[in-house]
Amino acid sequence: MGCAPSPELLATWNRREAELISTTKLERVVAKPPEPTNVHAGSASEEIKQKVGREGARTVPGRPEHGGNCDIKNLSRGSKTFLPIHVPGAKFSVGDLHFSQGDGEISFCGAIEMAGVITLKLSVMKNGMKDLDMKSPLFLPGPVEPHFGPSRYLTFEGFSVDEKGVQHYLDATVAYRQATLRCIEYLRRYGYSDYQVYLMLSCAPIQGHVGGLVDIPNACMTLGLPMDIFDFDISPLSGTPKKLDMGTCAFASS
Amino acid sequence: MGCAPSPELLATWNRREAELISTTKLERVVAKPPEPTNVHAGSASEEIKQKVGREGARTVPGRPEHGGNCDIKNLSRGSKTFLPIHVPGAKFSVGDLHFSQGDGEISFCGAIEMAGVITLKLSVMKNGMKDLDMKSPLFLPGPVEPHFGPSRYLTFEGFSVDEKGVQHYLDATVAYRQATLRCIEYLRRYGYSDYQVYLMLSCAPIQGHVGGLVDIPNACMTLGLPMDIFDFDISPLSGTPKKLDMGTCAFASS
Amino acid sequence: MGCAPSPELLATWNRREAELISTTKLERVVAKPPEPTNVHAGSASEEIKQKVGREGARTVPGRPEHGGNCDIKNLSRGSKTFLPIHVPGAKFSVGDLHFSQGDGEISFCGAIEMAGVITLKLSVMKNGMKDLDMKSPLFLPGPVEPHFGPSRYLTFEGFSVDEKGVQHYLDATVAYRQATLRCIEYLRRYGYSDYQVYLMLSCAPIQGHVGGLVDIPNACMTLGLPMDIFDFDISPLSGTPKKLDMGTCAFASS
Amino acid sequence: MGCAPSPELLATWNRREAELISTTKLERVVAKPPEPTNVHAGSASEEIKQKVGREGARTVPGRPEHGGNCDIKNLSRGSKTFLPIHVPGAKFSVGDLHFSQGDGEISFCGAIEMAGVITLKLSVMKNGMKDLDMKSPLFLPGPVEPHFGPSRYLTFEGFSVDEKGVQHYLDATVAYRQATLRCIEYLRRYGYSDYQVYLMLSCAPIQGHVGGLVDIPNACMTLGLPMDIFDFDISPLSGTPKKLDMGTCAFASS
Known part of the structure; x- marks a missing residue:
């Protein structure tokens, strides 16, 4: 769940993740840079499609500036989320519903994926990012959760x-x-x-x-x-x- | 809260923490090795006192094998703790009560220290470490806690x-x-x-x-x-x- | 939610509620006796239908011996209910789902009625009524509920x-x-x-x-x-x- | 916990409870009217002491207008109570601490009585009874309670x-x-x-x-x-x- 990054923010993401990739000594995939093959870009022009492939953020991982794929267990029914906005129109998107998940998403793909419908109410807090001194999303979780004592x-x-x-x-x-x-x-x-x-x-x-x-x-x-x-x-x-x-x-x- | 280490376990702690100290490139104190000055050893002989100063574990930090200074917020009234035992007689000790604390003990000395009396009931599970496949403590927190929804x-x-x-x-x-x-x-x-x-x-x-x-x-x-x-x-x-x-x-x- | 009464139990209900109706001095409807008009009895014979109209229990109210229309707020997802059984085959039935309700059903028809599907798992405890000394249902509510602190x-x-x-x-x-x-x-x-x-x-x-x-x-x-x-x-x-x-x-x- | 009644309120209590005593057909004690023997009235004059014996409210039961002996399980650490005030100076009193109790005080004297110290902060809401349309106490329970799920x-x-x-x-x-x-x-x-x-x-x-x-x-x-x-x-x-x-x-x- 998040709002779209601005071109500047997208450039920041690509720079800092590329730096990690180039400097890491771990023998594993440490980040998911833009992927030029198999680009999903709807009905966009070929030029846009290639640009998306070269620069577009992938949905893994969540990122501090917009939230994104944050997989927080209790962001469920009745939650309120406060998201930074980076572009005109906000371009909010949401996806990847989980039927159930634990804290940490331990096996990466282990949460139970589900089809579903989310009912959202969106409103704009004018000047909100400055008023809330906001560099990443804020949450008020909902009151409904499994509760074991x-x-x-x-x-x-x-x-x-x-x-x-x-x-x-x-x-x-x-x-x-x-x-x-x-x-x-x-x-x-x-x-x-x-x-x-x-x-x-x-x-x-x-x-x-x-x-x-x-x-x-x-x-x-x-x-x-x-x-x-x-x-x-x-x-x-x-x-x-x-x-x-x-x-x-x-x-x-x- | 924990039971005393065996000599072998104490040696393991001193070895692995010394390795961290010798290999770190951080310009800060990264671990607290044994401290030969100002040793508190009760009425022990001078020889024992010097040995404690050279080898004795300090109460910071908690360690996986025995728990120790673990500062878990909800280990409060009604908790049950399952601790590994390393020496005959277990030599259980407990200390450092907090009136209130948050998860993470963020400012290190910030939890509100307090005087207090703890009522404990101790019992021995014969063969428990093997039966529970236990390499670190287990907890069942108590039912009483501040609860905000x-x-x-x-x-x-x-x-x-x-x-x-x-x-x-x-x-x-x-x-x-x-x-x-x-x-x-x-x-x-x-x-x-x-x-x-x-x-x-x-x-x-x-x-x-x-x-x-x-x-x-x-x-x-x-x-x-x-x-x-x-x-x-x-x-x-x-x-x-x-x-x-x-x-x-x-x-x-x- | 409940299992069907035996003829003897049904007679008990009708007797005790009729007594209340005949002895009350309150100027209001105090109970809902069997209702011979507009009987819903599916494809039953005319004889059975008339018998249902004369003797059949209506779904208001809940009753101690079987539960019935008990309107307990937290009998929701993950609950376990232990019900007495009075006839061969148990003849379990369930109905009247509420989207949300408060304790007491204060305005009688006020809970928010809803369409829905319930997934139930049924099992039989042989000799259960005697073993549990059971004169009315028992419940273990589910762990999911709105929780406000x-x-x-x-x-x-x-x-x-x-x-x-x-x-x-x-x-x-x-x-x-x-x-x-x-x-x-x-x-x-x-x-x-x-x-x-x-x-x-x-x-x-x-x-x-x-x-x-x-x-x-x-x-x-x-x-x-x-x-x-x-x-x-x-x-x-x-x-x-x-x-x-x-x-x-x-x-x-x- | 409550504030003292006014003379008019005290008269109301005595009247309505006397009516219950005089009209009940139950063969048991149904209310506790003022008790002229063994009056506890501190250093009051003999005249006052006799008046207390004739008219004074006993601490059983709680009453709607002031709260009193209300035995509500969760009125514990961190609670806020809003009490009506009936006389100048309020004359707040509190007593009868329970170590633990269940909802209903089922065996009357069964809650575990305890010695204790209560820390209270009192403040006055000017015009509060009218502003809150208040005919009996209001409560905001505290966040600390045993919590079993x-x-x-x-x-x-x-x-x-x-x-x-x-x-x-x-x-x-x-x-x-x-x-x-x-x-x-x-x-x-x-x-x-x-x-x-x-x-x-x-x-x-x-x-x-x-x-x-x-x-x-x-x-x-x-x-x-x-x-x-x-x-x-x-x-x-x-x-x-x-x-x-x-x-x-x-x-x-x-």
Whole structure:
């Protein structure tokens, strides 16, 4: 959900993401630059279409200046969103509805995609970006959400020490990854495959919380798994789990 | 809150944190190694005291293997915590009670410290670490917490693009820092100093959530500020704020 | 929602409600006995149809032995209901979906009726009525509901003293009626007609709570009105209300 | 919690409660009129003391015009209460703190009484009773409460048919009593005595809700019992309960 960028903003995005691509030493895809092949540009002229292919922002990822593909769990019924406007007419767009998702979209494509209709009411706050000192979207989430009670979240903790035992400096990303791995190990005992848990965490209303970010060198994050989404009791107090046959609803590739 | 490390675990901590200190290029203190001066070791012998000074873990930070100084907001009345045990007798300790704190302990020392008495019930789960496949603590938070309703959290969003416009790769720490800066800018309009907001965010029951972690290159984090802790209406819908005299309850040093 | 009564249970209902009708001194309709005219009995024989007209239970009201038209606000998505079974095959039926309703169905027909599809999973607990010592339905509400936070309910209080100043003895019905009247008076100041408030309270997610039932002679009930369903601030702290033109979306008859 | 009545208001209370006493046909104490013996009147003159004995309101019950002994579960930390004022100086008083209580104060003296200190901030709303059209107190409950999630309340339902099978007309008091009896029957299966359950329901954070009040002739009320206050699983899904020895922590008198 977001408003279209101005040409200047689009140029900023392309510059800073290109810099990341050119300077990273990670052996993986670190950003999605404009893609000249298979351009979807409706009935635009060939010239425009080529320009879109060379410069157009792709929908992955969300970006601070407009929101975009932000995948925030509770942006649901009754939410209010305050979006910066960069071009005349705003050019608001929205897409990619999820039936259910957890905090973090852990397996990337794991949230349950759905068809749907969104009812939106749009209004303009004149001078709003300046009045709200606004550099990124603001939200007032809606009042309707699944609500399990704080004591029904089995909560895993991760720190910025990775699975090889390497100490990172206040790294919340490593910490949340570790909390996720703790959860996978826990659920493996019931017969779930790692991949099944990845998908479950992407789709279930898990809560990813910031524990402590500043206790050098260990940032701490927690992942809360609602115990009431299971048909059996996963509480640590319920005794040694029996391995169940969880079927093969999802296959792990290599 | 945690149980004492074994000598092997203590050695692991000292090794991995020393490696971070020796390899970091950041010009700041990145970890707190053992500190031979001003050792607090009770009535221990001089030999033990020197050993504590050379090898003993300091209470900052929390660590995955035992929990420790984990500063999780909702570990309050009625919580259950499952802790790994590393030495005979467990040597459980607890400390550093907070009257109130937010997710992330944003200003490091900002949570409101308090004197207090904790009533704990301890029991041992024989073979528990293996049965729970446990490499870090597990929590079941308690049912009592301040509860404002999802729609009363004014929610700021941060992405892994820092304040200089540099793009980072899926960096949740940068993203949460950016969400915090958005909140500071917002509250500055009411007359709060930056430092006052830092302290407020450390002490108020803010919610730091994981938005999306995997939309390359932009990890996304949100910070939810409960609007009902203010004496005046801070909703974006309440019109242009008047700057108030917020006094000098906290001074910013250079 | 309920299972069909046995002939014996149906006879019990008809007997006890007929007794109420014959003994009441209230000058109003106090119960809905079987209605021989305009019988809906599908393709049943004339004989059966006449029997239905003479003995059949009407869907108003709910009854303890089977649930029926119970209009409980939170029996929504994800609920589990445990129903007594009185005849072979159970003959479960369900109907009358509400888009939104408040506790108490204050104006009788005020909840917002809707078309809809319910997905149900039915299973039988053998010997369940005896095992659960069950004389009326049990519920486990679902986790999804509008959730405004306890401090956002403006709460009106009623006691068992009626509007003529007559003292009743521990009468919760009078008390809840009084709480409702207090709410109507409060909202009248904003320009709502009494009838508009009646409808609003029937449709909005208000919370009707039992305060104290046993402080002779004054039972106490409370009605919590979520302030966040209004477009303007109805808090007692927001100053003298301006009367608004609330239109004529509902007319009061004499 | 309340402000003192004016002489006129006190006379109203005494008149209407005396009328109830004189007209009731119930063979029980139905109200607590002024009590001339054992008057507590501090250092007042003998004349005043006798007047208090003849006319003074006793603290049972709460009354609509001032609140008084209202025993509302969530009037706790952070609440705001708006009270009518009847005499110069208001003469506010407060007392009878409860450590924990359920909706309805089911066993009358069952809430857990406690010593305590209340911190109050008082301010005067000039013309407030008229501005708020106020005939009884208003409340904004506080944000801190035990919170178990809607799906963790085992919910019993009662209708206005009493235990002798007599049909009452829209009687919420009978309905809530029936819901309570259903809960007692349910918990009896675990070995609790009826009296133990009465005390438990008075002290535990149960939720008494208004189901439907207007489906003639059956008012409906629900009682929600939080399952997470038990050390064992009381869910209907957890199988036939074992009778436990619940001890004799409370004795039932005849």
